Amino acid sequence: MNSATILLLFVFAYFIGLLVISYFTSRNADNQSFFIGNKKSKWWLVAFGMIGTSLSGVTFISVPGTVGKMTAGDYPFGGFEYYMMVIGFFLGYFIVAAILLPLYYRMNLTSIYTYLGRRFNVEAHKIGSLFFIISRSIGATARLYLVVNVLQIFLLQGLGIPFWVTAAVILLMVLLYTFEGGVKTIVITDTLQTSFMILSLLACIGFILSNLNMSAGEAYTVLAEKDYTHFINFDVNSKTFFLKTILGGMFITIAMTGLDQEMMQKNISVDNLKNSKKNMLTFAVTLLFVNLAFLFLGGLLYLFAMENGAQYAQLTEVINGKESITNVFGFKDSAGNISNIMGDDLFPALSLQGYFPLFISVIFIIGLISALFPSADGALTAVTSSYCVDLLGINEDKTKTEQQKKKLRMQIHLIFTVLFFALIMIFKAIDDKSIVYLIMEVAGYTYGPLLGLFAFGIFTKHQIIRKYAIVAVTLIAPVATYLLNHLVSQHTDYRIGVELIIINGFLTFIGLWLIRDRSQNRVIA
Template sequence: MNSTIILIFVLVYFIGLLVIAKIVSKNADNQSFFIGNKKSKWWLVAFGMIGTSLSGVTFISVPGTVGKLTGTEYIYGGFEYYMMVIGFFLGYFIVAFVLLPLYYRMNLTSIYSYLGKRFNNEAHKTGSIFFIISRGVGATARLFLVINVLQIFLLNQLGVPFWLTTMIILMMIVLYTYEGGVKTIVVTDTLQTSFMLISLVVCIIYVLTKLDMSAGEAFSQLREHNYTHLLNMDINSKTYFLKAILGGMFITIAMTGLDQEMMQKNISVDNLKNSKKNMLTFASTLLIVNLAFLFLGGILYLYAQQLGGFYSGNEFLLDNQNRMGDDLFPSMSLLGYLPLFVSVIFIIGLISALFPSADGALTALTSSFSIDLLKMNENTTLSESRKKRIRIIVHLCFTAIFFLLILIFKWINDKSIVYLIMEVAGYTYGPLLGLFAFGIFTSRIIQIKFGILSVAIIAPLLTYLINIWVNQNTNYRIGVELIAINGLLTFIGLWIISKKSK
């Protein structure tokens, strides 16, 4: 594999992003950065959000889940992951018809402003802090996974150290987002989503050609290998199909509808009707795209077996190396099993999946910190230029935090850290779910100082203890429903400390 050729293509791709960002961000101001001046086209937002939602984790991990064996340490096998995708789909409807109308009616720039208006400033800051922790750790975990793949399979050969790779990629993201923010990433995410989907389609076509099969014939082969099993009927399992559906629904409500990064793009659309169109179009498209990633994973396992790959215990060996799970797609693409042009397309697709999730997170964290904690929009004594300088400093500070967290993940050097971070998200997004639900579905008020903050801390701790107790004393395994349990405990805690409104 020619690493230099691949890097040249990456450089050309990034220069193209910078040129587009420069054109789009012309005359951008703070409102352009935060909400795109509410002039974003709904269809651009819908398409670009596909890349943001999937991220590099989906690009690498979802294909690898297909061949994972039942009873191993891994969570999913076959097409079981698709049950969670269906849950995502249902969750997007709730976001579109419950949360979006609320955000537009209140004309919010930061969605956590709702908590301040509904409760008090403590609730506003609590919501923002939980989002910053959740999105900051989650985004850097996703970044680490992709950067580590680039480092192991590409840049180690050129003698580039990991810290330099990380710094260069973060600087790339800063260069095309610091000026235009949401206004820029709505357009660049659309471009990057296009490249990611092109990469997906090209890889599927190439592997089908090497297998000498049509898509229908390949699907029949997948079914014979039990790669397409969909429903896990074991109620004690983490991936029991009803738990996956309900868990996926709550994850979408919390990690999309209550997430400043995802909602920042939605509320940049000019009106509620078009924002709903964006959400529902995006949700429907994800059903197709995730199915395509699972199909790609299945045929990659078939092709690997044709090349001599085989199962040995809980491992899938190819050339005496375990290629199970996250290692499958990168190994097949970058270690000579697929031709150079497919390697280039894979890298471009991987970067195209990486950037939308990272640039959106960096922009959203900057927005939340500036608006929710620094109260920049409410400070009438600051000039527009001064606000811009503060916002750029915050942007660079979060970039530095991203850099440090990625180095910490590298130091830990545990590939399962990504799955751990996803579980941590269940603990950190749960209080947001409970807070918003309590505010929307009740009219009760809370006047106890630090009461909301206390509940938001105690609920995740109780959830953690419940999870430990269930694992140690029963055969039942709590999976993605963890976030719902956490949200319910938050709701109950808020009810206990609240009183009826006059």
């Protein structure tokens, strides 16, 4: 039995475990179990499980890969620069806990976009939900594509299995174990998956340190000498200038966690506000340490590659008139051919091409699968929930029985599974090698209108009475943001990075302010 077959057997066994959990958690499940877990989730389970959802395959694969990008221009993060965004994330979670969670609990929401309907009108409710569905569908499938592509390139391609089959089978797995229980099941499975992901992270760090015969302190010193550990980019014009990275990370968290139905439906499944806040803040602190460990692992991967026969070179590119340098490693395959590996592909190349022993490869593949499922199961459940609750109004529909509603919800769940498959195939065609930054940029365009809408609703008392005015503003703002980004990059040295979401949210807020009704004010209690 070859190593690829052994690894596939572990993947299969892992999935069987998820199905067993799903069987026990979905018994007697109804629509409220699917949407918000009947508000009986334990806060500490939600906190731990959310780590896996937040990290996903992007952190597991792409964040370590950013360490070796010796950035000097528009290229994504290099060294430990990504940690400035993590600090921004950390600050953002406190804002979510202080402002948004109390609002959601006070209004007893199943979908957080119901707030927009009560604060403004039904069009605001639906456009908010629609932006979430678009945002989460793109973000989740980008993350999912990253992991599926790794499995395909380094494990399944040699067995003659085409990419579309790999993607379809994995989505079918996710569909099967979320079909009945929804959030009630995901709270438990995400906890299991987060555990495996962190164990895989620690095991890989431990193995590499042992192989290099170094302590963690000694390894960090070597990485610092090679300039792999620089945290702060002082270039004001760069996309990763540290102040705008921190601010961008903070607002990304507010939007992608606090204004995101997937993340919030787990939080509001906790029995009360106090415990939900405990969940959010525990989760925020834990992420500081976990992300730092992933960056440290990224540096170790480059040291390990150089010490274990991978041919090393530097790729110099000129991007928008600026020089960017990236570390590249040449790996020999079974036929003796050398293929260049960089960025997202480095960790899986070392793990699955014979550089790591089999037991570490098994641990890696379990960690990878554990990173894959939380980014897919929660997203699939959340977009189904939002479509049913916000766009179809399934909770208020008195013409259907509970069984008819459940059947409709399952049909929608299946439709979104097919949509996710189509989006994964689109990402395969794009084939971006550093997807972490692509996701952040897309989020700037799709979550920005949500940021502006909620900010206007919470921090002003103005009402908007023109029926489709809110829809018009939320569609125009991302287009204006895109045009502004293009003009700035073409005519100045400044590069807009993760602050894109702030600009988009601000333009949405200004647009809503200009169309506000000055004759009456209204506040939601």
